[in-house]
Amino acid sequence: xxxxxxxxxxxxxxxLSFDNQQVLKLFKSGIPEHMITAEFxxxxxxxxxxxxxxxxxxxxxxxxxxxxxxSRVNGKTILNIISRKLWTxxxxxxxxxxIHYHIxxxxxxxxxxxxxxxxxxxxxxxxLSTEEKRRMILNLNELKEDNKLCHGDxxxxxxxxxxxxxxxxxxxTGMEGNPAGDVARTFLLLKLGRMPEETPxxxxxxxxxxxxxILKTYMNExxxxxxxxxKEIDQWITPVAAARLTEWIPDEEKRDLVELIxxxxx
Numbered sequence: 001x002x003x004x005x006x007x008x009x010x011x012x013x014x015x016l017s018f019d020n021q022q023v024l025k026l027f028k029s030g031i032p033e034h035m036i037t038a039e040f041x042x043x044x045x046x047x048x049x050x051x052x053x054x055x056x057x058x059x060x061x062x063x064x065x066x067x068x069x070x071s072r073v074n075g076k077t078i079l080n081i082i083s084r085k086l087w088t089x090x091x092x093x094x095x096x097x098x099i100h101y102h103i104x105x106x107x108x109x110x111x112x113x114x115x116x117x118x119x120x121x122x123x124x125x126x127x128l129s130t131e132e133k134r135r136m137i138l139n140l141n142e143l144k145e146d147n148k149l150c151h152g153d154x155x156x157x158x159x160x161x162x163x164x165x166x167x168x169x170x171x172x173t174g175m176e177g178n179p180a181g182d183v184a185r186t187f188l189l190l191k192l193g194r195m196p197e198e199t200p201x202x203x204x205x206x207x208x209x210x211x212x213x214i215l216k217t218y219m220n221e222x223x224x225x226x227x228x229x230x231k232e233i234d235q236w237i238t239p240v241a242a243a244r245l246t247e248w249i250p251d252e253e254k255r256d257l258v259e260l261i262x263x264x265x266x
Contacts, residue, residue, distance in 0.1 A: 010157075011248050012172070018069060022057065026067040036066045039172035042111050043068075046174055049106050049149065052167050073169065075162035082156065082210060092156070093214045097221035099166055100154055100186070104179035104226070108149040114177020115140060117152075121243035127258050128242060135265055140239040143178065144232070150175050150182035155189045156214065180228050183219075184236035188244065190215040192256045238264045 007023070008015040012031055016024045027036050036059070043056040054070035061067075078092045118140060122133050151158070152173025160167040190211055223230060241257045 010170075013067075018072070021072045023054070023070050023072045024060070024062065024067045025070060026062055026065055029065060031066070033066055035172060036068065038112070040068050042174040043070075043171045045108065045111050046149065046168075046171050049108070051103060051106065051149070052165050053171060054167065054169060073160050073162070073167045075160040075165075075167065077157045078159045078161065079156035081161065082214070086210065089210055089213050090217045093217035094221040095166070096154075096156060096159065096214075097218045097225060099159060099168065100151070100183070101222060101225045103151060103154075103168065104148050104182065106149040107147050108174075108176040109147070111149075112175045114150060114175045114181055115143075115145060117175055118181070118239050118243045121246045122239060125242050125245040127245060127254065128261065132261065132265060133242070136239050136242050136261070139235070143181070143235055143239075146178040147176050148179050150177045150179060152182065152185060153189070154182065154186045155193070178236070179226070180232040181236040181240060183222060183228065184233050184240045185244075187215065187219065187233065188237065188241055188257070190218065192253055192260070194250045194253045 005017055006014045007017050013025050013027045016026055018024045040056050040059050043053060046053050047055050054073050057069040057071065059066070059068055078096060082089055082092050119137055122128075122136050122140070125133065128136075151168065151171065152175050153170060154168075158168060158170045160169060219230075222228075238261055241261050245254055245257055
């Protein structure tokens with residue numbers, strides 16, 4: 001196995017160039033093996049649905065870490081494009097919405113169920129009280145279920161553009177469920193999300209300035225395209241925010257999420 005230099009990175013993994021137009025997604029120590037296996041299996045389902053995503057090829061061991069070999073996708077993320085060409089914000093945010101809506105038109109099966117995942121994460125969420133968790137799970141159970149393909153972590157850094165195609169990457173959190181919950185997740189990522197610590201300062205500064213414009217344009221375009229209402233999306237915000245508390249995110253973001261949750265359930 002001949003992995004080379006790191007070509008991308010995130011909170012859970014690094015992407016290394018590999019042989020034969022492939023890449024190795026090498027997960028950081030501490031990422032549970034079942035999550036890595038889940039990503040591999042979900043990615044296979046998504047690829048077989050015809051969604052443009054890197055083809056998952058093999059689960060591997062690399063040193064003392066686990067990884068997945070994928071087909072290589074060349075191009076730039078929407079975040080990278082916007083950061084370098086600020087005048088493309090509205091164009092690319094509309095593209096984000098269009099791609100997301102296209103994903104949501106696919107039915108999915110044999111992948112994790114949205115409500116089951118969110119319920120379990122709410123139960124495990126730090127900081128929140130038992131009563132707060134109970135109320136959110138009750139509210140979640142009342143929300144409409146669906147069987148549509150949801151990404152679970154859809155944001156501008158998970159969409160890669162090349163000269164001809166739009167690729168959606170990072171399907172570890174893919175699930176079967178209601179698109180309104182998936183849009184609520186993207187809303188929270190754009191509104192409150194923090195970039196990984198390794199992100200260059202210049203990118204951090206740019207993102208903080210353009211975040212609200214991306215969010216506004218994305219939401220307007222998605223609502224125009226779909227039959228989902230802003231009320232339906234709002235109903236998912238609190239449980240999705242609570243579920244996010246279980247993730248590897250900065251303490252500052254966790255505080256913002258808890259504040260949002262407690263304002264909502266007063």
